[in-house]
Amino acid sequence: MTTSWKSKLRLRDLIGTSLISLRSRRGRTALTALGIAIGIASMVAVVGISASSRAALLTELDAFGTNLLQVQASSVGMTQEPLPIDAQPMLNRLADVSSASAVTTTGFEVHRTTHDASVVGITAVAVDPDLFETMKMSLVAGRWFDDGTRSLPVAVLGDVAAERIGITDLRGGPTVTIAGRQFVVVGLLDELPLHPDLARNVMIGDEAAVALLATKPNPSAIYLRVDLEGIDRTRPLLAATANPDLPTRVEVSRPSDLIEARAQVDQSLQRLLLALGGVALLVGGVGIANVMVISVLERRGEIGLRRALGATRGHIRSQFVLEAGVLSGLGGLLGVALGALITAIYARRQEWVVELPPLALIGGVAAALAIGMIAGLYPAAKAARLDPALAVSGGTG
Amino acid sequence: MSEAPVLHVERVEREYPGTPPIRALAGVDLAIEAGEMLAVVGPSGSGKSTLLNIMGTLDRPTAGRVMIEGVDTSTLSDRRLSGLRSARLGFVFQSFHLMEAVSALDNVATGLLYRGTSGRSRRAKATEALEKVGLGDRLSARPTKLSGGQRQRVAIARAIVAEPALVLADEPTGNLDTATGDGILELLHDLNRQGATIVVITHDSALASRMPRTVEIRDGLIQSDQLQVAVTA
Numbered sequence: 001m002t003t004s005w006k007s008k009l010r011l012r013d014l015i016g017t018s019l020i021s022l023r024s025r026r027g028r029t030a031l032t033a034l035g036i037a038i039g040i041a042s043m044v045a046v047v048g049i050s051a052s053s054r055a056a057l058l059t060e061l062d063a064f065g066t067n068l069l070q071v072q073a074s075s076v077g078m079t080q081e082p083l084p085i086d087a088q089p090m091l092n093r094l095a096d097v098s099s100a101s102a103v104t105t106t107g108f109e110v111h112r113t114t115h116d117a118s119v120v121g122i123t124a125v126a127v128d129p130d131l132f133e134t135m136k137m138s139l140v141a142g143r144w145f146d147d148g149t150r151s152l153p154v155a156v157l158g159d160v161a162a163e164r165i166g167i168t169d170l171r172g173g174p175t176v177t178i179a180g181r182q183f184v185v186v187g188l189l190d191e192l193p194l195h196p197d198l199a200r201n202v203m204i205g206d207e208a209a210v211a212l213l214a215t216k217p218n219p220s221a222i223y224l225r226v227d228l229e230g231i232d233r234t235r236p237l238l239a240a241t242a243n244p245d246l247p248t249r250v251e252v253s254r255p256s257d258l259i260e261a262r263a264q265v266d267q268s269l270q271r272l273l274l275a276l277g278g279v280a281l282l283v284g285g286v287g288i289a290n291v292m293v294i295s296v297l298e299r300r301g302e303i304g305l306r307r308a309l310g311a312t313r314g315h316i317r318s319q320f321v322l323e324a325g326v327l328s329g330l331g332g333l334l335g336v337a338l339g340a341l342i343t344a345i346y347a348r349r350q351e352w353v354v355e356l357p358p359l360a361l362i363g364g365v366a367a368a369l370a371i372g373m374i375a376g377l378y379p380a381a382k383a384a385r386l387d388p389a390l391a392v393s394g395g396t397g
Numbered sequence: 398m399s400e401a402p403v404l405h406v407e408r409v410e411r412e413y414p415g416t417p418p419i420r421a422l423a424g425v426d427l428a429i430e431a432g433e434m435l436a437v438v439g440p441s442g443s444g445k446s447t448l449l450n451i452m453g454t455l456d457r458p459t460a461g462r463v464m465i466e467g468v469d470t471s472t473l474s475d476r477r478l479s480g481l482r483s484a485r486l487g488f489v490f491q492s493f494h495l496m497e498a499v500s501a502l503d504n505v506a507t508g509l510l511y512r513g514t515s516g517r518s519r520r521a522k523a524t525e526a527l528e529k530v531g532l533g534d535r536l537s538a539r540p541t542k543l544s545g546g547q548r549q550r551v552a553i554a555r556a557i558v559a560e561p562a563l564v565l566a567d568e569p570t571g572n573l574d575t576a577t578g579d580g581i582l583e584l585l586h587d588l589n590r591q592g593a594t595i596v597v598i599t600h601d602s603a604l605a606s607r608m609p610r611t612v613e614i615r616d617g618l619i620q621s622d623q624l625q626v627a628v629t630a
């Protein structure tokens with residue numbers, strides 16, 4: 001006989017029971033869920049935005065390649081000791097180096113016309129035609145140097161230089177003046193995000209520089225493409241190869257390190273923002289605990305009745321934990337949606353591809369559920385401990 | 398009858414802590430056989446509700462024991478005790494304790510919720526129970542749309558939907574006017590004639606006088622326990 005004296009509550013009925021009381025207090029449910037939603041939304045947005053930003057950086061990195069190394073003459077005081085003339089062929093001879101292109105400063109400022117001295121900060125550099133390939137450059141207009149034009153008075157403008165000088169297209173054959181000589185602009189370069197220095201330059205052919213401007217052919221910088229596997233092996237050899245007499249006057253750098261450094265900066269900012277989102281979430285959790293405690297007090301009659309109808313303490317506890325969980329789970333869903341929306345809007349503005357890690361979305365809802373259930377534990381325990389005799393005589397309900 | 402009584406309260410005492418402690422029950426013996434209908438009467442504060450809560454296992458005695466269908470309830474775990482309430486006991490309270498957010502039907506169906514019965518079968522039995530109490534036409538009404546008497550009928554339907562061995566009603570007519578209260582009492586009599594065992598707490602002696610058996614309680618002790626000679630229904 002007593003074997004049938006066992007309370008059973010089906011899972012779907014437990015869920016249904018929890019939903020009823022949330023449905024019957026809609027306003028309160030919505031406001032409480034909102035607290036959690038704000039926390040989750042900010043965390044999802046932080047993760048989404050930094051993932052999108054990272055994806056954009058990686059795209060940049062991909063386009064650019066991580067196998068580019070820069071060898072530069074280091075400055076001593078105000079003067080730069082240029083590299084030896086044969087630095088480039090020497091470097092090119094290294095086994096893992098696939099291309100080496102030299103850039104030589106001419107020391108001349110560039111002006112729009114012979115009489116105009118207004119354009120400042122734009123200097124001319126002499127380049128090797130290979131540079132285009134080595135740097136994976138691209139043009140927005142015109143063409144780059146070739147063996148035929150490297151000795152002619154023609155120039156290609158970096159995008160910053162073009163903007164400063166005021167040349168936006170090649171119609172009408174624009175010219176620039178370098179050391180009193182006219183150079184015809186034959187090409188405009190696309191952005192060089194990782195090389196702001198180069199973007200600010202007007203480039204002329206290396207042979208033209210020597211012939212027309214009497215530039216000394218010692219390169220000031222050499223850009224190298226190196227086989228990715230050989231990069232760690234090659235890097236320590238570069239300084240001594242470029243300048244065997246004065247290897248300490250040579251600086252070797254890897255431009256892609258800059259991108260990675262940027263990503264690192266992003267990460268520490270991301271951690272800070274995540275922590276702030278976490279605090280918001282915690283506050284939301286406390287809000288849930290608060291509302292649930294009030295709810296338990298208000299619903300003593302209902303709790304007593306359920307005990308009289310056969311609910312065990314465990315059933316009451318589960319009901320309230322689940323109510324808190326559903327409450328914040330709803331907040332979590334709303335928060336994830338909101339966070340995704342914020343990410344999408346922000347990424348669009350930055351012209352990034354929207355990148356939303358699925359783990360952040362699932363994790364957002366799961367975190368909300370967990371926080372809610374933890375917040376519900378104390379009120380649920382209170383509800384389960386209520387003396388049923390007292391609760392039914394409470395006169396409420 | 399060779400079978401154990403439905404309910405057997407043996408030398409039950411209940412003391413509420415306090416200074417001095419309140420002795421709500423001072424040694425009560427009471428046996429209720431299947432099919433009985435009895436009233437527990439007494440003045441306010443005499444211990445009626447305390448006794449009902451103890452009979453319904455919502456409260457535990459400080460001394461003595463409560464046997465339900467021969468089982469000593471003090472030996473049962475919370476789970477078994479709750480199971481016992483869900484399977485063998487039905488409660489009716491003065492303040493109805495209905496859930497306002499759900500229909501009469503769903504309120505009654507809650508009486509089977511903790512039996513693990515399926516939703517479909519809960520609703521079918523709840524419909525039957527509501528028909529029994531004369532509310533077959535108000536299945537989907539919210540309690541707020543019902544009169545006091547109708548609400549108590551819903552509560553009674555909920556108490557009998559699991560076909561309990563014993564229905565315990567604490568002042569079921571306390572919130573109702575006399576005519577409505579009489580209707581509720583009539584309903585309880587009907588249910589008793591159909592086999593339900595019912596205990597009704599009341600301090601209305603006119604109401605009590607129409608019961609087959611009346612137990613009078615005073616200061617936590619049974620004063621008298623009388624069978625009515627002639628029962629007029």
Ligand SMILES: Nc1ncnc2c1ncn2[C@@H]1O[C@H](COP(=O)(O)OP(=O)(O)OP(=O)(O)O)[C@@H](O)[C@H]1O
Nearest residue numbers: 390413419421440441442443444445446447448600
């Ligand atoms: N939870 C409690 N804590 C302390 N004392 C209580 C508690 N419940 C009841 N009492 C006391 O126990 C005694 C019996 O109370 P009980 O509620 O059983 O009386 P009753 O006969 O139901 O009265 P009424 O007709 O007014 O409902 C009273 O003195 C009451 O004050």
Ligand SMILES: [Mg+2]
Nearest residue numbers: 445446447567
């Ligand atoms: Mg009472």
